[in-house]
Amino acid sequence: MDTIILIGYMAGTLTTVSFLPQVIRSWKTKSTHDISFAMLALFGLGMLLWAIYGFWIESLPIILANVITFGLIIVLLAMKVRYK
């Protein structure tokens, strides 16, 4: 595998995995007060566009990372609405 493809996958893994501790923390504390709703909404929309960009330039790391991250952002948005 090319070095740069590996770096792309590492980057995608890190930015995707990074939202897991946030989901776990919010789930445990049932508190999302300090998290900005606008941040989650804008970031989620951005993830969708990055995924489209990834499909277009045929970059699998970009596609995978953004589709999975989008899912985690949806979970966080749901908790933000549920826990206030």
Add this chain to the structure above:
Amino acid sequence: MDTIILIGYMAGTLTTVSFLPQVIRSWKTKSTHDISFAMLALFGLGMLLWAIYGFWIESLPIILANVITFGLIIVLLAMKVRYK
């Protein structure tokens, strides 16, 4: 400008701009309790790798978006440490 380059810039603008309301909220409330430190640290490291990936594949939207977002994540990390 190609449509896909435009989508890349829109995606980059959204995911970058999304951290601004978070920085503003944390600045105003002086509270970052609900934000996961691990999320910020992993995400920041991921941004660095994405920037390297962007340089490598010569994608200006990826470079710009990730360098600026990295800066905002550093600000949030500093507030997370400062405000606890």
